Amino acid sequence: MSRDSRRVSWLLRHTAGERGLTMSADGWALIDDVLRLLGMDRRALDLAVEQNDKQRLQVDGDRIRACQGHSLDGMPVTREALENSWERVHPDDLLWHGTTYRAVDGIRRHGLLPGRRTHVHLAPAKDSPVGRRSAVEVLLGVDPADLSVHRAPNGVLLTRFVPPGAIVEADAVHPARWSAS
Known part of the structure; x- marks a missing residue:
């Protein structure tokens, strides 16, 4: 797994709340917000998604999320919303x-x-x-x-x-x- 893939996955699974990333209860965030927060460009993000060895990252149009593995503390996700999306x-x-x-x-x-x-x-x-x-x-x-x-x-x-x-x-x-x- 690439360094960028780890960074994106870590943000979307564990630190979105503390870093101020707006995220829905089922884990979706705007790609532009993620890029800005991590100082990445879209090409690097697309490569990070592709290279994620456990396919943890999911892209849908202008949104991205980690498929699963979210922390409870400090994250805006809820069990109920995640389950409803699975x-x-x-x-x-x-x-x-x-x-x-x-x-x-x-x-x-x-x-x-x-x-x-x-x-x-x-x-x-x-x-x-x-x-x-x-x-x-x-x-x-x-x-x-x-x-x-x-x-x-x-x-x-x-x-x-x-x-x-x-x-x-x-x-x-x-x-x-x-x-x-």
């Missing part, structure tokens, strides 16, 4: 969430929480590049039967919370390390 889905198969060994005990007790983000990110398959973090050590299988699940335009599946009982499988990415813990 597709509601009803998966039959397990969904997957990547995490670290260190986080597993807390997840077993409290479930998957979005932390400082609007939603928990899930993937449709173990090998999916969608929703995949770089430091994944454990893949948790989530039964989506009782969850409200949405799909963002870049394919990431999202829900507000996953209760401990919905986590029905845990697969180590590195089996030797998992069996040692």
